[in-house]
Amino acid sequence: YRTVCNHIREFLPHTYKREDIPLKELNLTFINDFEYFLRTEKKCRTNTVWGYMIVLKHIVSIARNDGRLTFNPFAGYINSPESVDRGYLAxxxxxxxxxxxxxxxxxxxxxxxxxxxxxxxxxxxxxxxxxxxxxxxxxxxxxxxxxxxxxxxxxxxxxxxxxxxxxxxxxxxxxxxxxxxxxxxxxxxxxxxxxxxxxxxxxxxxxxxxxxxxxxxxxxxxxxxxxxxxxxxxxxxxxxxxxxxxxxxxxxxxxxxxxxxxxxxxxxxxxxxxx
Missing domain, CATH: 1.10.443.10 (Intergrase catalytic core)
Incomplete structure (x- = not known):
């Protein structure tokens, strides 16, 4: 969670020239932009991006359950992890x-x-x-x-x-x-x-x-x-x-x-x- 929050703190001024953003302004564009930032600026691989998005999605779900967010900004967002070759010894x-x-x-x-x-x-x-x-x-x-x-x-x-x-x-x-x-x-x-x-x-x-x-x-x-x-x-x-x-x-x-x-x-x- 701390890592995701730190990335968002860097992402907001980099992409939106802002230090913070209200929850009600979260939308699919924001999420796609954040993914692009992770891939290009932070050089994150697919599975790392996927893991960060799971964390962000969980934060959003907490806000929705608390009534602070009335819609799902992740609606329509598609992302999945890559299959990893799990090495092992014979x-x-x-x-x-x-x-x-x-x-x-x-x-x-x-x-x-x-x-x-x-x-x-x-x-x-x-x-x-x-x-x-x-x-x-x-x-x-x-x-x-x-x-x-x-x-x-x-x-x-x-x-x-x-x-x-x-x-x-x-x-x-x-x-x-x-x-x-x-x-x-x-x-x-x-x-x-x-x-x-x-x-x-x-x-x-x-x-x-x-x-x-x-x-x-x-x-x-x-x-x-x-x-x-x-x-x-x-x-x-x-x-x-x-x-x-x-x-x-x-x-x-x-x-x-x-x-x-x-x-x-x-x-x-x-x-x-x-x-």
Missing amino acids: QTEIQTLMNAPMKNATHELVRDLFVFSVFTGLAYSDVKNLTANRLQTFFDGNLWIITRRKKTNTESNIRLLDVPKRIIEKYKGLARDGHVFPVPNNGSCNKILKDIGRQCGFKVRLTYHVARHTNATTVLLSHGVPIETVSRLLGHTNIKTTQIYAKITAQKISQDMETLSHKLEDMEKNICRAI
Whole structure:
């Protein structure tokens, strides 16, 4: 919200030579002009513009619900996000990552936190804010993370597999204020992950988003976990978000079958002749 408000503060004098504008003057032209400003002056990409417009639309809806605005200035406005290629690591690449020698203890920590996210689906902010009291032995006798996603405030209860449990044990007692891990800041983590990815020869640029996507595709969906369960584990508010990962998995299957087709080409020709 703060970012959108700051952009509007710049937009008004730039486009309308004004410092403020009454709500009743909001209209479709204003909204289209603001979108043009974001794309041209702020160099925002399509999905960023879409996100900002969602925020502005929410502000407008609050004004309408309060009776301060009697019409919908967004009527007739059309905008939609672009489909994003959500990069992820294959199972062999996860193994490559674990076998790669790390430069120092900090690189090893960041690598381990990435792998923790791969096996839990937690975003960077959720890993950073994870506290020991969120680790609980649940009804089935297994260790779970009982938490809410910071981004969506949705419940996300995750039963821990052996890998994340081992990582928790490895860093036990090294963090302050009851936190589970001594997590470096996001900028440092991303820089180190970039170095590690280059060292491993990965085409995908490593980020904690990639770790989360890897959890959805390589760890869960590719091993037959139902999409409804994946959606709950990831804390998605809409299963359509999860279905993007299922589409990626289908694409991966298609690519793998295409590779297999080339490998079996000679054998298939011989069999087809005999049929």
